Amino acid sequence: MSKKNPEYDFKWCPGCGDFGVRRALEIALQRRSAETELPMENNVVVAGIGCSGNLVHLVEGPQPFGIHGIHGRTLPVAFGIKMARPELNVVVAAGDGDFLSIGGEHIAPQAKRNLDVTAIVMDNGVYGLTKGQGSPTTKMGTVTSTTPFGKLEEALNPLVLYLTLGVGFIASGFSGKPKDLADLIYQGMSYPGFAIVHVQSPCTTYNDTYEVLKGNPQKGILPVLWDVNANHDRTDRDAAYGLLRKGGVPIGVIYQREASEPLEERLKRVIQRIKLQDARQLVESFSI
Amino acid sequence: MGGPTLAQSRISTEPVLSAGDDLDVLVAFSREAYDAHRSEVRKGGVILYDSGGFQVDDDDNTLGLPIDELAKSTGNPRAANMVLLGAIAHLVNMPEEYLPDFVMKRFNRGRAGDVAVIKANIMALSLGREQARSRGFSIGELELPQKPEFEQIMVKGNDAISLGAVAAGLDTFIGYPISPATAILVFMERNLIGPGKFAYQASSELEAINAVLGAGYAGKKAMTATSGPGLSLMSEGLGMGWMMEIPVVVVDVQRGGPATGLPTKTEQSDLLAALNPAHGDARFPIIAPGTVEECFYATVKAINWAERYQGPVIVLSEQVFAERNQNIPKPDLDKLVIERRKVYSGERGYRRYEGADLSPMPLPGGPGSYVANASEHDPMGDTTHLAHRHVEMTERRFNKLKLLEDGTYEGEHQEEPIALMPWGASKGPAREAYNIMRERGQRVGWYYTMYLHPLPPKLLEELRQKELVLVPELNYQGQFASILRSQGVRAEAITQYNGLPFKVRDLVARVTERAKSPKGVMVRA
Structure with missing residues (x-):
């Protein structure tokens, strides 16, 4: 909307990883529209608060419906939308602070319900919008404005967390490769259940990790990112743990549960086997 | 936690307006109950107590019954309550056949033991009745009830709220257990189910409010129910609903507060919190029922109001209604006015928040995609910091309240x-x-x-x-x-x-x- 709306004055910094995530989401949504022949309005993007959340205003082309809500509650809002209207494609876009810190309590319930939404977590290891405070994924010892003597907490490993909580589809992507990322997002949207695509999306202002992620041969810096091998069995949970134990950040699909019945399908089965009562019958049941 | 429990009944041939000041009959199962409540018995009232459990001096208004012993003599020790009911029936001069008729209906369940259970219970009723009669106790004549000309239902306040919600076309209910509102969640989990309907126990009130807002945004009539502590947790979400202009209803069944407060006692202390639950410039519509019957109509109206002005509405009920079981006129569903929000049906490129007053709401899947924004926004829904926009939008949000000035008194x-x-x-x-x-x-x-x-x-x-x-x-x-x-x-x-x-x-x-x-x-x- 930015091109159409001069009043909207938010800007990502030059080089921000979120540009790549936005591009990837646009590609994935357009691909889905083309393949399902459903209008773009069939998609809802639920964004959190942080630099990442502004993605919902910046999508180019035909506009999906959007929510730009309060800090940390993307998953609950998505839960309400999806269960109210299961025919909609619901996508969450949130940062590491929004999703893993203030909103961390909402991941486990969606995993256990197998809510059929796709969450794109844009991880830059810092709070960017509030100008550079430590986040759950900031490395221990890092100096930020709130950790002036070095961060005292260990960094959270989100992929291990998702796997442990029982998230059905877990992918790891990089904002620097929007086409590959679009494919991961598309796979997540096609998966019938809770999908998380965790994206390394560096902050060029407060935590520039491009060099660390991609490496720099001239300085002898080895890349942290590495591609998941084509023969990795994504349906094998132990193999997924194995990948994550190797260190660095594997890029690709980490895990995909084979059998997946989302919450709305579980509910349909219940509806088939019980007797339904309308308002009139319910009032009548209290008759004296 | 815990402590003594009590149940209170008030019977009248006139509509019952309150729990009443004094007791006509006190039934004390323990010494503590006797000591705590004997002073509440009116002059001429009667105290029944379990003389198998403790001893006090019987006098003109105090009658000890060896409740368990009498029950055992019927062959069914579980008939103890019937012994007491028999004694109370005598005290109020209830026609002899009422209670045996009730017992026969209640226990005719098609089970092998039904006959024995009915026999023991009827015997227990007689034993209790005989005890009170032989000792000459009475509290006077109770007028015979006239069956009213209208049909009735027997409901608790929480039932009435639940029924009002489904009668008003509720689609989605998401709540979190909390006394004294839990019964609404329980009702919904059992009954708000079927195509297009959804009820669910959330992981917290934070999840509940945000999820019902999601459902409201997606076009559904959505509601949650809670008590004071839950209302506090929902405050930021309520602000979001106000800001985004999303229809949603929050029921607050008030209890003593603040914090954990008095979860099982009544209080009317959430009014200011319900009016201004959110920080910032917002003031929420509130409907507070004053009777069990009004619990039904307040909820219908709240859902209508939410749809009409596109925003959150709060129903302020109270602990004292939650479990109050009362006969009320059966609501005539054909006479209810049920409202639906104005939905946008035009072309793409809609400016959802244009203008100084209500505008039609686009629904996902349909035309007019926009960003529902909890930040201050321009008419498109995009974030803005322009002073005149905050002025316009603030006034727009308050202007919509004028649509709700149709309340009666x-x-x-x-x-x-x-x-x-x-x-x-x-x-x-x-x-x-x-x-x-x-x-x-x-x-x-x-x-x-x-x-x-x-x-x-x-x-x-x-x-x-x-x-x-x-x-x-x-x-x-x-x-x-x-x-x-x-x-x-x-x-x-x-x-x-x-x-x-x-x-x-x-x-x-x-x-x-x-x-x-x-x-x-x-x-x-």
Whole structure:
């Protein structure tokens, strides 16, 4: 909307990883529209608060419906939308602070319900919008404005967390490769259940990790990112743990549960086997 | 936690307005219960106690029954309650056949043991009845009930709220267990199910409010129910609903607060929190039912209001209604007015928040995609920091409240310069007090509405003419009175904050005393 709306004055910094995530989401949504022949309005993007959340205003082309809500509650809002209207494609876009810190309590319930939404977590290891405070994924010892003597907490490993909580589809992507990322997002949207695509999306202002992620041969810096091998069995949970134990950040699909019945399908089965009562019958049941 | 439990019944051939001040019959199962409540028994009332459990001196109004022993003699020790019911039936002169008829209906369940159970229970009823009769106890004649001409249902306040919600077309309910609101969640989990319907126990009130807002955004009539602590957790979400203009209903069944407070006691202390649950410039519509029957209609109206003005509406119920089981006229669903929000059906490129007042709402899947934004936004829904936009949007959001000024109210003896105006569950005892005072010839008028915000404009106009408006309410601060004062009414609260409803006699005494010199308004600092 930015091109159409001069009043909207938010800007990502030059080089921000979120540009790549936005591009990837646009590609994935357009691909889905083309393949399902459903209008773009069939998609809802639920964004959190942080630099990442502004993605919902910046999508180019035909506009999906959007929510730009309060800090940390993307998953609950998505839960309400999806269960109210299961025919909609619901996508969450949130940062590491929004999703893993203030909103961390909402991941486990969606995993256990197998809510059929796709969450794109844009991880830059810092709070960017509030100008550079430590986040759950900031490395221990890092100096930020709130950790002036070095961060005292260990960094959270989100992929291990998702796997442990029982998230059905877990992918790891990089904002620097929007086409590959679009494919991961598309796979997540096609998966019938809770999908998380965790994206390394560096902050060029407060935590520039491009060099660390991609490496720099001239300085002898080895890349942290590495591609998941084509023969990795994504349906094998132990193999997924194995990948994550190797260190660095594997890029690709980490895990995909084979059998997946989302919450709305579980509910349909219940509806088939019980007797339904309308308002009139319910009032009548209290008759004296 | 825990402590003694009690159940209270009030029977009348007239509509029951309150729990009543005094006891006609006290049934004490323990010494503690006897000691705690014997002083509440009116003159001429009777105390029944379990003489198998403890001993006190029997006298003209105290009757010991060896309850368990009598029950055992019927062959069914579980018939102890029937022994007591038999004794009470004699005390109120209930026709002999009523209770045996009930027992036969209740226990005719098609099970092998039914005959034996019925026999033992009827025997227990007779034993209890005989005990009371042989000792010469009675509390006088109770009038025989006349079956009313209208049909009735027997519901608790929480049932009435649940039924009102489904009657108004509720689609989605997401809630989190909390006393005393849990029964609404339980009802919904069991009954709000089927195509297009969804009820679910959330992981917290934070999840519940945000999820019902998601459902409301997606086009559904959505509701959650909670109590004070949950309302506090929902405050930021409610602000989001106000900002994004999303229809949603939050039921707050009030209990004693703040924090964990008194979860099983009643209080009317969430009014200010319900009016301004969110930080920032917002003021939420509130409907507070004053009877079990009003719980039904308040909820219907709340869902209509939410749809009409596209925003959150709060139903303020009370612990005292939650579990109060009362016969009320059966609602006629054909006569209910059910409203639906205005939905946008035009082309792409819609400016959802354009204009100074309500505008049609686009629904996902349909045309007019926009960003529902919790940040201040321009007409498209995009974030903006322009001063004039915040001015426009703030005014737009408040303007919409004018759509809700259709509330009705009760007014009697409107010519009197002093008026009694309770809210919520204090309506019952206040009405009894009012009736007593009018019968005595005391000059006091009556006002009541369940539409606390926005108040019916004509009511407010009338109240502003009064010399003094006395507001009985169960909180320390006099919350409703302070709201009325802020709107130019000379209002003064009559407060009580012991976790219990008002006693009628206390209200009569306090109103009478205050009305002696009505000049000036006293405000608690």
